[in-house]
Amino acid sequence: MSFKSTYLQGVYENVCKRNAGETEFLQAVREVLESLEPVVEKRDDLVKAGIIDRIVEPERFIQFRVSWVDDNGTVQVNRGFRVQFNSAIGPYKGGLRLHPTVCASVIKFLGFEQIFKNSLTGLPMGGGKGGSDFDPKGKSDAEVMRFCQSFMTELSKHIGADTDVPAGDIGVGAREIGYMFGQYKRLRNEFTGVLTGKGLSYGGSLARTQATGYGLLYFTQEMLKSMKKDSMAGKTVVISGSGNVAIYATEKAVEMGAKVVALSDSNGYIYDPNGVNLDVVKQIKEVERGRISEYVKRVSGAEYHEGCKQIWTVKCDIALPCATQNELDQESAKALIANGVIAVAEGANMPSTPEAVEEFLKAGVMFAPAKAANAGGVATSGLEMSQNSMRYSWSFEEVDSKLKGIMENIFHNAYNASKEYGAEGNLVMGANIAGFLKVADAMKWQGVAY
Missing domain, CATH: 3.40.50.10860 (Leucine Dehydrogenase, chain A, domain 1)
Structure with a gap:
């Protein structure tokens, strides 16, 4: 692949040389560098300070x-x-x-x-x-x-x-x-607060368990509201995965008035046209640590299908990939688009391939990248760090309210950056640019020690 910027091309080639064969890492770097083309044009000071050369190399x-x-x-x-x-x-x-x-x-x-x-x-x-x-x-x-x-x-x-x-x-x-x-x-x-996600009896934060799934829906709701004057109410939703993120994304989606009709695990997926019964899923996955196929034995009218990829052929308005990286490819993206999907928001880390993302953007589907849409987990981890530092704990409602505010701000920061850099509505570019600029300015001020 080639970049318009010879500088970015050189950075990427160097990363490829140093990290040969590390496909996941190279994919992530390429996606970010592609977004930074307009930043390089506007911010020559960051190029001169070698910020991008440094940011792609771990400390x-x-x-x-x-x-x-x-x-x-x-x-x-x-x-x-x-x-x-x-x-x-x-x-x-x-x-x-x-x-x-x-x-x-x-x-x-x-x-x-x-x-x-x-x-x-x-x-x-x-x-x-x-x-x-x-x-x-x-x-x-x-x-x-x-x-x-x-x-x-x-x-x-x-x-x-x-x-x-x-x-x-x-x-x-x-x-x-x-x-x-x-x-x-x-x-x-x-x-000390050296780990987050701790149990409540020894320094954990309320709402941490729910945070990534809830945050995903707070982001999606704000995206629908701001970009389409719409909401989750009445929408049909397909969610891949059935772990922590998927379970609490389902819970919040239903609370917002949507109907979740499919969930999956690494073996296959369930389809329940009446809407997934979350209590049954929680019993199977959180208590019994079982497989999602157990669901159809307990809920009449539900179907189980071997293989998880076909979950994206289920007709839906909103798709939330919450399983693992590169689970949603170009073929799956085309299937979702053909079935009328209006928004895709990533609950897992990098679950959509670059080709799939391109299909969504080309078709005008609202697309929320993982680094923005699934930041609720780490945001609440940050709030847990704050509580540990204070030797204090907030109520569930206080943490949840802070989480909602953070996710809505993330959407607006990403959207505003996409607008400022000439790609309004492209949240992949917007999230990468907004996230990068804060770190880049901090690195510039701190000199080249790191």
């Missing part, structure tokens, strides 16, 4: 061995990662992912995206990400605990309440955060 990348003993007494070895990508506007902040697909490329892509997502929230948080190729599925609590303790023994050397504050992500929920926090406290002999 620090840590890889380490995680050895632990399973219930059979056998030693297992996994890889652990933490990328501390950018600290220009605050301590590194970003989740820990436990999944077999975790590798350097995935962690760098997520950490890079996190820089701009955190910037968009308006809170003082830099970008980071971490995790391991350990799979918590099918492991006993004791095995998960031993892994988490070993993982944190190394990670604890690199994090701290004012340095780097990890959170949960795929495979890391309250159980894993609890084990990691306990080990950090044991090693460091201090009780």
Whole structure:
């Protein structure tokens, strides 16, 4: 691919050379750099300061061995990662992912995206990400605990309440955060807000569980209202995934008057023309940790289909991909457009391929990119950090109200940036530019130490 700007072309070629084969990371960098073409034209000072050359290179990348003993007494070895990508506007902040697909490329892509997502929230948080190729599925609590303790023994050397504050992500929920926090406290002999997503009894924030899903809907509602004078009321919605984000996106969508007709997991998807019964989904996924196929055994009239890709052939007004990266491709985008979709908002990280995004923008479909639309989770993590610093906690309503305000501001910041830089309504470009400029100005003021 080529850029209009020879400077950006050179930056991208250099990133490709240094990170050969890291497809997820290169995809994320390309998408951001494409958006920065008009910024490079207007802001020669940022080019001269080498801001873009620096922002694509992590400040620090840590890889380490995680050895632990399973219930059979056998030693297992996994890889652990933490990328501390950018600290220009605050301590590194970003989740820990436990999944077999975790590798350097995935962690760098997520950490890079996190820089701009955190910037968009308006809170003082830099970008980071971490995790391991350990799979918590099918492991006993004791095995998960031993892994988490070993993982944190190394990670604890690199994090701290004012340095780097990890959170949960795929495979890391309250159980894993609890084990990691306990080990950090044991090693460091201090009780600090070093992790977010903690249990309420030891410094967690109310509304954190719901935050990403709720925030996604607050953003989508504001997008519909501002760009089309419309709302979620009466809309048919398809949501991929059935984890934390999908469940609470469903809850808030229904609260706003919409009908969610489909959810999925990695095996397949359910279609319920009467509207998904969320209580049944919560029982299966949150209590039993079961598969979404169980739903059709308990709800009459519902269908289950093997394979999750076909979920995007279900007719809907609003599509919310909330599962994983690159799950929605060009073919799926065309199917959604043919069925009359009016808006797509990303609840997962980079779930739409570049070709799919292009199709949506070309067809005039409102499209909300992940770094803007799913920032509710990290925004509430930032609010948890604030509460920990104050040794205080806000009510659910207070946190939820702050979250709603943050998500609405993110929409307007992204929309206004798209307008200012000649691409009104292109929220991909707007979010990238708005997120970038805040970090870029901070980096410029701080000199070239980083």
